[in-house]
């Protein structure tokens with residue numbers, strides 16, 4: 029680590045104002061934004077709409093139509109027809125290079141309208157531009173990775189083997205058919221890409237259900253997909269609340285596979301629903317990430333690195349750090365540096381230059397976070413920074429101060445995911461104690477060790493009960509390596525972003541062929 033501590037700062041906003049194309053898209057000529065089903069705008073039979081707002085100002089961005097059972101039926105029918113075609117000309121029959129060409133065209137259109145998609149993430153999602161720009165880059169990175177995987181992983185017949193005299197067998201791999209992606213509000217562009225590209229490139233047609241707080245990115249990508257020339261029904265965007273639209277998708281037996289990212293409670297409920305009619309499901313869920321800081325680490329520098337990561341999207345990142353275990357030898361210096369880093373975060377509107385800590389996504393989240401702060405104290409945590417509401421002049425958003433607590437090994441002050449720049453610091457006497465405490469959580473998404481001794485770090489990292497185990501880094505993703513959760517944070521199946529993800533979007537049958545009995 030040759031970085032100087034002063035170079036390590038929180039992700040920061042550049043000034044951002046809505047481009048006219050985004051404003052026009054949201055206004056939609058004075059009509060609510062419709063869902064996209066079978067290549068057409070559908071306002072829905074429920075005559076229900078919901079509003080999506082800028083969390084930093086509570087200004088209305090767009091009114092959006094909600095889809096119910098009738099529209100989910102329509103979308104499943106359209107997606108199934110697009111999948112099969114007339115028997116030989118469906119999406120499943122299209123050559124891989126043709127599918128890749130359409131995906132590439134879509135990526136190019138996203139890049140042409142980069143400003144509009146950044147506006148969706150920054151204004152609808154409440155992100156600072158530095159993070160939104162990184163997220164935007166995932167569209168191309170994800171499309172290119174899965175295009176490459178699609179060229180390598182053959183669908184269709186596997187090698188034939190003799191299984192008995194006169195009997196041979198082989199595998200047959202094919203797409204599921206109609207699949208769905210149910211997406212959380214915090215990373216809409218990233219998760220739309222992570223679900224859509226492997227699903228489409230492996231030959232499925234898809235229903236995408238964006239979160240009600242951030243539906244704009246997926247709706248805009250759906251619009252661009254039409255312009256790119258995707259056949260009708262291949263990509264359908266179904267907007268609405270989880271308990272209405274999401275529930276209806278989960279209950280539909282025509283949806284053969286669901287990829288869900290969101291909270292553990294919702295994921296568990298959807299899995300139970302899917303199980304009733306045999307829909308397969310993959311879940312990536314919440315976390316309560318741990319960081320272990322060993323005694324040989326530079327406390328000032330590591331505190332700033334950990335602080336930067338803990339504040340990514342204002343702590344509203346699934347895998348990020350909320351529990352810190354630091355060697356007693358360096359605890360005082362670490363705590364002082366972490367407290368200074370958290371306290372110095374510039375709270376402000378996410379579209380104003382210099383903002384590092386913007387508003388949380390909605391009033392429910394704000395209430396939950398304030399309650400969690402009180403509970404942390406009630407469980408014995410000692411406030412280093414007490415959190416609470418924050419004011420930003422001229423902006424009526426959901427602003428909160430960062431919070432940081434001191435705790436000790438006997439206390440369990442931080443049992444649940446608190447989606448904010450919120451962390452507890454627990455001084456520990458040994459690496460065994462740190463590991464035991466880090467692993468004493470039902471979540472298992474991401475954890476890290478911070479040390480100069482890489483070998484020791486790797487040895488400890490391997491012992492985490494998490495899907496992503498890191499040394500001197502956190503919130504790390506890379507295409508080709510699975511990103512998934514253990515415990516209540518994920519499963520079944522492999523994580524996302526790897527070859528297994530692509531395979532998860534396919535089913536494998538064994539075909540046995542015996543000679544005709546004479």
Ligand code: NAD
Nearest residue numbers: 211212213238239270274275290291294312313314315346
């Ligand atoms: P959420 O579980 O409330 O909602 C996720 C999605 O599920 C939304 O689209 C919602 O409308 C839908 N939904 C809600 N109830 C439903 C139901 N009964 N049936 C079908 N669909 C339903 O989560 P959220 O608040 O949008 O997102 C935050 C959560 O997501 C956090 O727990 C975070 O850690 C997690 N997350 C995990 C990852 C990961 O990769 N592991 C990534 C991002 C976010």
